[in-house]
Structures are given as C-alpha cells and as structure tokens.
Amino acid sequence: MPHFLLHQKLAQDCFNVGSFALTELLMMNDSQYPWFILVPRRHNIREIYQLDQADRQALQAESCLLAETLVNIYHPDKLNIAAIGNLVPQLHLHHVVRYQTDKAWPAPVWGKLASLPYAGYQAEQRITQLRSALQPHLIN
Template sequence: MPEFLLHPQLAQDCFKVGSFSLSELLMMNDSQYPWFILVPRRHNIKEIYQLNSLDRQALQAESCLLAEALADIYRPDKLNIAAIGNLVPQLHVHHVVRYQTDKAWPAPVWGKFASLPYAGDQPEQRITQLRSALSNHLIN
C-alpha cells in the first residue's frame, strides 16, 4: 500500500494535534473558531463510503471521541461536523465549534470570512488542552 501523504493544502493550513488509530487529528489555523479535522491515513480516498467497513467504524468512533471532547472543552451552541472536500479531495472530516455569537453564525464557516491565524502561543494552548482531553485515545 502506498505511504499516506497529507494533502499539501491541509499541511499548509493546519497544525498537527496527534494521531488516532486511523486518522490524523489536525487543527485549522483559524482563531475565529475552534476547528479540528480528522484525516484517515488511507491512500486515494475521497469519500467515506470508499473506506472499508472497519475503517468506517473507526472513523465514526474517532469523530465521536473528538466531538465529545470538543463539547466538554468548549460547550458550543452547535458542533458542525462535515466531510465536504470540494477544494481538497483527500477525505477529511471537519469538526467546527459554533456559537450563536460567532462571526459567521448561522451560516457555515467555509468561505464566509478570511481566516485569522493564531498568534503567539494560542495554538499550542488549544492543542495541549485537546491532547489532554484525548490522552487515552491518541497514539502519538
């Protein structure tokens, strides 16, 4: 099987948080929203249905673990979870914490406003908090 390569756009736009058994966990470099992404380490997969049944179950379980941790940490009004991939064809699942007071509410965050990169140690603080919450589930 070919080696897993993260799509260059995801590599450019995100920080690595850690790894689940199936997926890489990333954080979007946009300080306007707590925004995390799961990317299954599978070659040439664009859609969830293309994963084998065990991988689909693993992705669902990882998504639920992430969603639960985000709900515990951020207490959102809504958690948007979506696999869109119109610009980045590699399968990836967004998990975006939303509040009725956020800049884009109630519209989707995609393409609504230019991203606002994190400053200073902000990204490391968020990453450390999430790693701690998921410490029993991340493999690195």
C-alpha cells in the same frame, strides 16, 4: 499499501495535534473557531463509502470521540461536522465548534470570512488542552 501523504493544503493550513488509530488529528489555523479535522491515513480515498467497513467504523468512533471531547471542552451552541472536500479531495472530516455569537453564525464557516491565524502561543495552548483531554486515545 502506498504511504500516506497529507494533502498539501491541509499541511499548509493546519497544525498537527496527534494521531488516532485511523486518523490524523489536525487543527485549522483559524482562531475565530475551535476547528479540528480528522484525516484517515488511507491512500487515494475521497469519500467515506470508499473506506472498508472496519475503517468506516473506526472513523465514526474517532469522530464521535472528538465531538464529545470538543463539546465537553468548549460547550458550543452547535458542533458542525462535515466532509466537504470541494477544494481538498483527500477525505477529511471537519469538526467546527460554533456559537451564536461567532462572526459567521448562522451560516457555515466555509468561505464566509478570511482566516484569522492564531497569534503566538494561542495555538499551542489550544492544542495542549485537546491533547490532554484525548491523551488515552492518541497513539502519538
């Protein structure tokens, strides 16, 4: 099997949070929203249907685990989950915590506002909080 390589745009725009059995968990460097991304460690996959049945089930389980954890931590008005992939063809699943008070509400966050990178320690605080909540499920 070819070695997994994270798309350059995801590597550039995100922090690594950890790894589940199937996916890499990333955090988008945009402090306007708690925004996390799951990327299956599979070569040359663009769409969910291209995953084999076991990987589809694993992706669904990991997505639901992340979603439930994000709701428990952030208590959003809505959690947006999407696999867009128009700019980054590598399969990845966004999980964006939304509030009626956020700057983009009720529109989708994609292309709405310029990113506002985390300042100093803020990113590490958010990552540490999520890692702690997911610790039993992360493999590294």
